[in-house]
Amino acid sequence: MINEGIERPKGAQRGSIEVICGPMFSGKTEELIRRLKRAQIAKLKVEIFKPATDIRYDATAVVSHDLNSIQSTPIETSSAILLLSSNTQVIGIDEAQFFDDELPNVCATLANKGIRVIVAGLDMDFKGNPFGPIPKLMAVAEFVTKITAVCVRCGAPASHSYRLVERQETFLLGEKESYEPRCRVCFNLDK
Numbered sequence: 054m055i056n057e058g059i060e061r062p063k064g065a066q067r068g069s070i071e072v073i074c075g076p077m078f079s080g081k082t083e084e085l086i087r088r089l090k091r092a093q094i095a096k097l098k099v100e101i102f103k104p105a106t107d108i109r110y111d112a113t114a115v116v117s118h119d120l121n122s123i124q125s126t127p128i129e130t131s132s133a134i135l136l137l138s139s140n141t142q143v144i145g146i147d148e149a150q151f152f153d154d155e156l157p158n159v160c161a162t163l164a165n166k167g168i169r170v171i172v173a174g175l176d177m178d179f180k181g182n183p184f185g186p187i188p189k190l191m192a193v194a195e196f197v198t199k200i201t202a203v204c205v206r207c208g209a210p211a212s213h214s215y216r217l218v219e220r221q222e223t224f225l226l227g228e229k230e231s232y233e234p235r236c237r238v239c240f241n242l243d244k
């Protein structure tokens with residue numbers, strides 16, 4: 054467990070930022086839920102947030118592709134986290150690529166107050182470019198866990214999210230009908 058924070062009993066809090074990133078289907082949400090459930094077992098006060106726009110599986114819960122879930126609060130802007138986190142010891146944020154550019158500052162403010170902040174999101178968009186606030190978060194985080202999916206074309210570790218539909222906007226909610234994880238070689242094949 055070198056790439057994540059630890060559950061600390063009350064009174065021994067040390068703030069930090071953890072980033073879990075990678076392509077779609079790499080297990081970011083499952084890893085986020087695992088860390089948050091461990092914190093709940095340790096009886097820490099946990100708050101979980103996701104963008105209100107992310108309504109794919111559920112309007113309020115954070116849900117993985119394998120349908121593991123944990124309750125969360127949908128919010129419109131990252132600054133809402135500051136208002137909704139009083140007495141919180143651990144904060145989880147899913148689909149962080151959809152949040153505004155203030156998110157790294159918000160996370161740093163929370164970590165400076167002694168809160169363990171765990172953020173999950175896509176590091177790259179469908180073009181292979183850095184996605185939203187995630188790259189800056191990776192820079193300021195204590196712990197970065199970059200994980201891979203399985204390339205659906207060749208079975209190699211996949212770090213890219215290939216878009217299957219002819220749409221050019223950066224934000225486009227979707228699942229397997231619209232995206233598939235691919236390795237670098239297979240990602241570049243059909244560009």
Ligand SMILES: Nc1ncnc2c1ncn2[C@@H]1O[C@H](COP(=O)(O)OP(=O)(O)O)[C@@H](O)[C@H]1O
Nearest residue numbers: 076077078079080081082083117118119202203
């Ligand atoms: N090509 C794939 N590679 C890896 N996992 C996949 C793939 N397709 C489906 N999955 C499933 O997706 C799960 C991960 O879901 P999830 O945690 O929601 O991922 P993410 O949040 O990174 O999109 C895996 O445990 C696996 O069961």
Ligand SMILES: Cc1cn([C@H]2C[C@H](O)[C@@H](COP(=O)(O)O)O2)c(=O)[nH]c1=O
Nearest residue numbers: 076077078178179214223224225226227
């Ligand atoms: C690559 C890419 C993805 N999206 C959307 C598609 C999904 O709704 C989420 C990612 O979900 P996951 O939990 O990581 O599977 O992001 C997008 O809007 N733009 C993109 O370029």
Ligand SMILES: [Zn+2]
Nearest residue numbers: 204207236239
């Ligand atoms: Zn491949």
